[in-house]
Amino acid sequence: MQDPDKSASYLMAADTKPSLLLQGDTPRLLDEWQSAPVLWDAVRFMVDQRGGIPGQFILTGSAVPKDDAVSHSGTGRISRLMMRPMSLFESLESNGMISLKSLFEGNENLEGFSGLSIEGAAFAITRGGWPASIGDEDGIALQHAVDYVEAIINADVSRVDGVEKNPTRVRALLRSYARNLSTVATIKTIHDDIAMGDTDSSLSDKTISQYLLALDRIFVTENLPAWNPVLRSKTAIRTSVKRHFVDPSIATAVMRLTPSRLLDDFQYFGFLFESLCTRDLRVYAESIDGQVFHYRDASGLESDTVVCLNDGRWAPIEVKLGAKEIEEAAEHLLELKAKVDTKKMREPSFLMILTGTEFAYRRPDGVFVVPIGCLKN
Template sequence: MGEYLPRIADQLLKKALQASGAVLIEGPKWCGKTRTASQAAKSVLFMQDPDKQASHLQAASIKPSLLLEGDSPRLLDEWQIAPILWDAVRFTVDQRDKTGQFILTGSAVPADNMTSHTGTGRISRLRMRTMSLYESKDSNGTISILDLFENPNDLSGINPVSIEKLATLIARGGWPASIGSDPEIAERRVQDYVDAVIHQDISRVDNVEKSPDKVRALMRSIARNLSTEASLTTLKKDMEGSDESISAPTVSSYMNALSRIFVVEDLPAWNPSLRSKTPLRTSPKRHFTDPSIAIAVMGISAKRLLKDFNTFGYMFESLCIRDLRVYADALGGNLYHFRDKTGLESDAVLVLRDGRWAAVEVKMGANEFDLAAENLLKFANRIDTDKMGNPSFLMILSATEFAYKREDGVYVVPLGCLKP
């Protein structure tokens, strides 16, 4: 096992353990949940250990409290293999009446009927994602989002990530095991991940057998519609255009399963108060949890991406959304997108718990900056600032070389310069 690269989730986990009796870390397989949880744990139970799984399951069925014995915080890895552990943890937390007792990790959201109690007030949830460019040390972190919220002044920075490198980073993804790997091996790993999702993971999540061909066709359709508000009907029609007939309920159930194993994560729409009565679009934008999944399922490579800048643009936007989500988590905020019926939009809106907000447009090249800045200013002007407050900042997230503040007040920040 290689060197552990510190994660933003490390500090989030530390705070959660101080506040709750137990913490559930959820996120996609291979995103580093177990390794991160192990850094904080004093004892560990690996439910997937093939040498011990049978005895663990037997203990869980007879006396689950036996599996909870060990120094705290005790890590219960892939706890959903024995769902009774959830209620056992909740009960034990009540009995001990102390914080920081257990860490649970899981790569799938269990069915609602698997746990008899939600765990509210006892088990807090922490969403873990694949690594951002700052965590993988590909971003130099010269521009801090927190600084932009707290003290937005002139800024400067130089992007260390070339366009060629950017294509490689998108294809590699933020999977911890691939950081520092040969690019071809990293791409192969994501293909293996996609194959596992299609042939095993998606059926295991609810024990309903699914057609691998239909799953692959759906994932390809999502990839083709990445960073758009494509409806389930649109995805269904797109699949049928690829000679894969599928019913609307099946599309819906497959999407739900992909969401439960953290393969897809749509970006919800922001619903602010506006100055005018312009109706808002409420559809989410389609995204995989990591853009490398789209690359793998489409069967393209980093080199191919450099020859198709239209596709590159959508993939870059998805990469930006992944990183912004990780950084929003670090700041205790949430990420949305905005679009109204006139077509006015913002690719990302970062909203903090105290109500402060910032709008972001994603543009790879400088030739689009003027239009993007004009769009951001128009968007900010449409918000009812008496109710929502003024934006803390407006930013164009780019793949260009320099970070700076434009004369109109809009910031241009390369993704390779950004950190929380």
């Protein structure tokens, strides 16, 4: 639908008789269908006309259309699938010696060695999981993420809802979001952070919320929801989302950080590494019918991620870049396990610390230590 040679005629056909664009061999792919949202309803109607035969159409798009753009949800005819950037296993930077699925199935024989160095992790974060970047020369690969961010700032975020947005403010918002990556920063926190910078500080909380909604709709941001288990005690569970981009390279691109600069700031490197692991866990969990959350309660106890399968199995996973924090992370995981009311919920399938270290092993207390460079779905 965005072919410059044909888009005008395609849009005219969609406006006058959308069924014309659905003719031809199947499966028929309609790319950037949201440019002509009527195609959604046309596909739904055509599927009904053909007796519900599956696999006839594939609708792909880089943005979510406006809420009132389609008249039918597509329920029963159209299934939705979130396409994510490539995981480290897909980009061949994880050897996949340890399977998340096998851990949920009770495998406790951890044997793995990661060849992904800290320098390699820094490069993977700044390059991102964009397919066009994989295999390119380093400088070109890193530039892809920068180009993507510039397109977001100058065009994409305004095009999604037709509301013009100030590029300077969008850049300031993205930079603030990057500074608050892997945290539960509120809208007010982001507002105050922007106000402390050199940019226009008149960005209201309402405007920030509107901008963030637009970024959600073009799949730039993807927050991690809070997990709400049944606890033995009456400890209050925090429900704030944890801030993440769909890929950590968006953060490094908007901040203009290189792999070498990450190695000079290990504290921020740790937040980016957590975001990288969250991205990969989402890819792996969804392929085995699961979802990813985070946990935090009023006592300060937290788990960076919690993978929950739709059959009720669950596993808390702490993310630690280096080996020095492993002991503390294990204590947190064991404390969380003790807090959950296992009379009303299952026992956790396993407890895991996901790291940037070399070796995978099972600790004497039963906690798994797994390098991200060994993990797959």
